[in-house]
Amino acid sequence: MSGEAAFTRSPAPPRPVPVLADDAAALATARNLAAAFTAGAAERDLNRALPFAEVERFTETGLWAITVPRAYGGTGVSAATAAQVCALIAAADGSLGQIPQNHFYALEVLRNGGTEAQKRDLYGRVLAGERFGNALAEIGGRDYSRRTRLVRDPAGWFVEGRKYYCTGSLFAHRIPVMADAEEDGRAVAYLVFVPRDTPGVTLVDDWDGFGQRLTGSGSVLFDRVRVEPDWVVPFQASLDRPTAIGPFAQILHVGIDLGIGEGAFAATLPFVRERARPWIDSGVARAADDPLTLHALGDVRVRLTAADALLERAGRFVDAAQAAPDAESVAAASVAVAEARAASHRAGLLAANKLLELGGTAATDRTEALDRYWRNVRTHTLHDPVRWKYHWIGAYHLNGRLPPRHGAL
Template identity: 50%
Template sequence: MEASMTSLATAPSFDPAPTAHVITSDEEAVALARSLAVEFAAEASERDRTRHLPAAEIDRFSSTGLWAITVPKAYGGAEVSFATLAEVIKIVSAADPSIGQMPQNHLAALDAIRASASEEQKKLWFGRVLKGYRLGNAFSEAKSRHVGAFETTIRPEGDGYVVNGEKFYATGALFAHYIHIGAVDPHGKVHLAIVPRDAPGLTITDSWSGFGQRTTASGNVSIANVRVDPSGVIPAYLGGENPSSNGAVSQIIQAAVDAGIALAAVEETIRFVREHTRPWIDSGQEHGHEDVFTIAQIGDLKIRLQAAEAVLEEAGKAIDRIVHQPTDDNVAETAVKVAEAKVLTTEIAILATNKLHELGGTRTVLGQHNLDRHWRNARTHTLHDPVRWKYFHIGNHVLNGVRPPRHAWN
């Protein structure tokens, strides 16, 4: 499917001066997520089919206060458990994983602000987020040597800073009020440079042509001599040089999206098999849901899904334990636990979306059902962080006591 090349000038309209409810508890956050999921699921297939960008849905999502649930209590937020955050993202992603992925970089930026920003910066940015303002990603680059090698630069100029570069995979940027740009200073240190979406020299283009996660608008951001106020320059490198929760927070959200995709696929398989699937000729049964091999594989899927969900919850609780008292050892243990969740959620997302077609039969590939969107979303999103390296870091820690590297992809 070709990208529509939506630019900032033709971006979908959203509320430029938002207001948001302030959530006060974990229970309220989960309840709101469940309510939103019903709304978002209703048109999810059609949005995928037509690549209709969910601007109104994103406004609705952030207006509930769910984009601010990790703001610390000291700054007016709910500071929910990261297990709760993972549950919220999973629930929304089961309804529409493009919408579920949208807050990932926003929430990762909030954790970088919590860990590395000045007191004045925390009050400023947490206050804006509680009002409903959204941060959009301009972090990864498509042309650099590897995902962590940035060519985008930030340098001091006058009473502020100037940023130059080009970004891709900019999920959420097209729907954001502010863009946080990952850039290296003259010493090679990575900062977040937060600027208004309409800052002169900043161009956001929806050039995303991926076959999955079609409505994330994960295209590119061009940055030409964009000026940054000092209040928007966050020394994000401190979250890697010192033990922090930054990488684990970024990763658990990715795992939660995959868990949501898997959950939707398993539920869709059960529904389709019961309502549409014929029994195989050799089964001797009247209905597809009586096929003994289908029954057994549904059981296998359910077990694997529940295992992934359980480890995802454990990973969230592990992050809770390091937020305020991070040490090298407990950050490493948490990184391993989150990596385990990433492995299990990746595997069940790919398996469940594949089994949807195998167990549902040939009818599942008909265009009228658009069920291939689940597999396309799983295959696309799980590429974000290769689990082959998760296996290595888990094994190297368990066998040799080697701590996983500290960065946004661990």
């Protein structure tokens, strides 16, 4: 695992963050922050300027602590509010909207699988301003088996392996890594909250996707990284029993797709009013009066509004599953979120497509960077295949089949 260019820039040391009063305060804070992030979004994307300053500002608002339960000093917002915060920020900058997703995911894993001591410690660190990245996914094989290992030997506990798609880790203070330990002849999953400066941890800025360019979704390497037992949160039990971890993770992705679509729609309106030309057959002098343009924009608005309503509905199912998890409540939440995810997938892509289509050739001007909406939503919607959302939605409603419990549904 040697010979790769390590990413050496570190985030600013954590500082205590405010605890927002409630869901309404979280949403109001996100709206204000999104307005500030909009101004530099195009330039950041054009120059691939990693948003360290913006992520610091994001954290300082207290928004990264909103899913810390009230019992541990946090805001304890609903699932829908967490997703809507992602949506509001993603409307301004798709990359910034995605960066906290795995931080929130790690906190949900902690809520389900951590000991009381681990919860007090790690939730307290978030309230003290720490950010968590992720090292979950791996590439290099056709299957989904993990090759990263948690090794226990007489010298101590160690993590060994390599991860990719590690969104947010460049900006993080700790990197929760999914690793398997051999126990009783089977692989048992753990989430290990590894400080980024632990010897043997190497971050590589090798994410080269054409969209979501600023998420820091590159590689993290673990070369016999010594870890403390207190950092190791059991995860296998949260996979083996019904929990809302999967639908909670997925509703955040709904918010990201929806938010990018809302950003594209917001960018379409002034461009059509001020820059676009009507088609010669329309018989009107302004593109804003073109009847087919009006129809297309109406269609986008309806689909985005429907996706937003489905997000709200799905959030209620996730909240219910978190409060009383069992096979039925978790399945109902998974399907409700899948329905919202299918809608936000299509609405986000449609909004980004129509921005370019209705804007015309002028909308492809590189300095406008309007293509970033399409690149971002197209990249993010590849996170997991929407075709399988439709499959399990149909199987659940028609045949009563419960969907699988994992982070992709």
